[in-house]
Amino acid sequence: MEPLFNYLLLSGVLFSIGVYGLVSKRNAVRLLFAVEIVINAANLNFIAFWRYLGEPSAVGQTFVLFTIALAAAEAAVGLSIIISAFRVHQEVDVQELKNLKS
Amino acid sequence: MTGILAGAALLILVAEAVLGEKSRKTLPGYIALAAIIASIGLILITQISPAYSLTASHPVFRNDLIGVFFSIVVLIVSALVAAASIEYVKTIGNSAAYNALLLFTAIGMVLLSFAADLLMIIVAWELMSLPTYMLTGFRKRDPDSTEASVKYFILGAFSSGVLLYALSLVYLLAGSTNIATAVTALQKLAPELNPIAILALALLVAGFGLKMSVVPFHMWIPDAYEGAPPTVAALLSSATKKAAFAVAIRVFIVTLPFLQLEWSAIFAILAVATMTLGNVAALTQRMLPRMLAYSSIAQAGYILVGLAVSPYAQSTPMGLVGVLFHSFTHGVMQAAAFIAVAAVSLRLVKSNLDSYSGLGLRMPVTAFTLTIALLGLAGVPPLNGFWSKLVLFSAAVEAGSTVWWGGWLAVIGILNSAFSLGYYAWVIKRMYLDDPEETGRLKEPMGLTGVLVAAALIIIVTGLYPAPIYEFAKNASAALLSASTAAAPR
Numbered sequence: 001m002e003p004l005f006n007y008l009l010l011s012g013v014l015f016s017i018g019v020y021g022l023v024s025k026r027n028a029v030r031l032l033f034a035v036e037i038v039i040n041a042a043n044l045n046f047i048a049f050w051r052y053l054g055e056p057s058a059v060g061q062t063f064v065l066f067t068i069a070l071a072a073a074e075a076a077v078g079l080s081i082i083i084s085a086f087r088v089h090q091e092v093d094v095q096e097l098k099n100l101k102s
Numbered sequence: 103m104t105g106i107l108a109g110a111a112l113l114i115l116v117a118e119a120v121l122g123e124k125s126r127k128t129l130p131g132y133i134a135l136a137a138i139i140a141s142i143g144l145i146l147i148t149q150i151s152p153a154y155s156l157t158a159s160h161p162v163f164r165n166d167l168i169g170v171f172f173s174i175v176v177l178i179v180s181a182l183v184a185a186a187s188i189e190y191v192k193t194i195g196n197s198a199a200y201n202a203l204l205l206f207t208a209i210g211m212v213l214l215s216f217a218a219d220l221l222m223i224i225v226a227w228e229l230m231s232l233p234t235y236m237l238t239g240f241r242k243r244d245p246d247s248t249e250a251s252v253k254y255f256i257l258g259a260f261s262s263g264v265l266l267y268a269l270s271l272v273y274l275l276a277g278s279t280n281i282a283t284a285v286t287a288l289q290k291l292a293p294e295l296n297p298i299a300i301l302a303l304a305l306l307v308a309g310f311g312l313k314m315s316v317v318p319f320h321m322w323i324p325d326a327y328e329g330a331p332p333t334v335a336a337l338l339s340s341a342t343k344k345a346a347f348a349v350a351i352r353v354f355i356v357t358l359p360f361l362q363l364e365w366s367a368i369f370a371i372l373a374v375a376t377m378t379l380g381n382v383a384a385l386t387q388r389m390l391p392r393m394l395a396y397s398s399i400a401q402a403g404y405i406l407v408g409l410a411v412s413p414y415a416q417s418t419p420m421g422l423v424g425v426l427f428h429s430f431t432h433g434v435m436q437a438a439a440f441i442a443v444a445a446v447s448l449r450l451v452k453s454n455l456d457s458y459s460g461l462g463l464r465m466p467v468t469a470f471t472l473t474i475a476l477l478g479l480a481g482v483p484p485l486n487g488f489w490s491k492l493v494l495f496s497a498a499v500e501a502g503s504t505v506w507w508g509g510w511l512a513v514i515g516i517l518n519s520a521f522s523l524g525y526y527a528w529v530i531k532r533m534y535l536d537d538p539e540e541t542g543r544l545k546e547p548m549g550l551t552g553v554l555v556a557a558a559l560i561i562i563v564t565g566l567y568p569a570p571i572y573e574f575a576k577n578a579s580a581a582l583l584s585a586s587t588a589a590a591p592r
Contacts, residue, residue, distance in 0.1 A: 011267075011270075022256075028252055031260075034260075035259045035260050038264065038266075039262075039266055045270035049274040053277050063273075066221060070262075073228065074232065074262070081239050081248070082255075084239060084251075085248040088242070097253070099245050099249050099329075
């Protein structure tokens with residue numbers, strides 16, 4: 001079995017990629033992908049920690065099944081919101097969406 | 103009670119397919135309102151006579167007074183929003199989907215106030231958040247609404263991702279997803295795992311903070327509240343934010359004292375930044391929804407004061423009582439203010455502050471209730487906002503005998519409160535003293551003014567007679583703290 005540290009490192013890298021994507025990209029669909037990467041980093045964590053803790057119960061696995069379903073729901077809602085915004089603005093670049101002045 | 107809400111939400115969707123054109127517009131709103139009121143009644147009955155109590159405790163829920171308190175707060179706000187939406191939603195259309203989403207959010211918030219397991223927290227969190235993204239973009243041909251929705255969705259989804267990552271780290275540290283079990287595990291945490299604990303704490307603050315509108319994570323709030331339909335903005339600022347505070351209390355107050363960290367000082371810094379930035383930014387706004395959004399950020403700062411000083415309480419947990427009390431008062435006041443904005447937006451096209459000039463003559467009931475709500479938000483004495491702020495700041499003064507920054511926190515809070523009266527009073531002055539651009543009495547929307555009068559009555563009555571809510575908050579806080587100290591020795 002790989003040591004836990006490797007999994008932590010991998011999920012940390014995935015998390016960082018997600019955060020990097022969120023701060024550097026402007027396309028709303030890409031931002032949605034970045035969020036999905038963050039969620040998958042957490043999923044990887046849950047499975048690795050569950051294995052490491054060696055629990056008899058399947059809490060970690062159950063958690064991941066729930067999160068996959070939640071992430072799917074989130075992607076569905078997100079894409080529909082992005083589509084409805086695209087219909088009005090003809091644009092999915094979040095920097096160009098600036099009707100609301102800050 | 104979540105059964106009632108879920109059943110009603112599904113019933114509305116079925117009813118839409120069955121009903122005719124006319125009843126389709128208003129009936130879903132009445133069903134939603136009835137379901138929410140029935141749930142409030144059910145919660146109260148289970149509290150008054152324990153014989154009717156449905157479940158003592160369940161692995162993923164904790165049936166305690168904190169949950170009851172917050173679920174009643176969020177349901178009262180949801181009821182106000184649902185009642186106001188009956189008339190408001192006629193202008194948008196698609197009332198069935200609107201009310202079904204509103205009920206799903208309400209279910210999520212109620213589940214979140216009772217959740218005692220990390221799995222339940224994340225599921226309820228998403229159930230609360232996902233419908234609000236859609237509600238924010240509900241005026242789907244309006245550029246502002248869709249823009250607000252995209253911005254809110256991206257940051258909201260990111261906050262869930264961060265929260266999930268933080269929960270996975272908590273799972274590693276605690277070896278369990280149950281908060282009560284986690285507390286015992288955290289006490290014997292190996293010191294070399296402390297960096298992971300700090301990382302988990304920072305990510306938890308970021309994840310919860312986005313919904314709680316704590317300052318470094320507040321960027322989406324003004325855009326979302328301005329672009330969303332005002333009734334939805336009322337729901338976002340008064341209900342979902344309170345539910346986020348409920349779960350933050352459960353996670354932070356119960357588990358953090360066992361970590362060897364200076365976490366309360368971090369919360370104090372966040373509180374100062376949140377209330378100062380919120381109030382300063384609110385002063386310069388030209389749109390009322392945007393001003394209310396910044397004032398809502400500032401009010402979250404006041405609530406954070408209570409969270410920061412809660413570990414230094416002496417006999418009664420004043421800080422925590424203040425958090426609960428202010429959650430209730432701020433929920434009702436902010437909902438009333440946004441519903442007044444909804445009423446005005448039905449009659450006037452523009453919603454910048456100039457269009458509110460002379461509103462006292464043109465829409466007297468709306469203007470008067472908005473005045474009450476704004477005065478309450480500013481903390482003027484006979485209204486309920488004064489008492490909850492009094493509890494929060496006196497808790498900070500009391501904490502000043504233990505930590506040096508306690509007194510300063512109270513001073514900054516009171517200064518901020520006085521400062522905020524400036525921009526609230528400015529709106530009131532515009533409504534009553536300034537000359538309107540165009541004169542003539544406007545017909546006030548009856549459905550909305552009824553809700554506004556009800557909300558104003560709640561503000562005044564709980565202001566004149568705040569004891570029952572204070573006692574309820576005190577019992578709830580005591581129950582939470584005794585539960586967490588009972589878990590401590592072992």
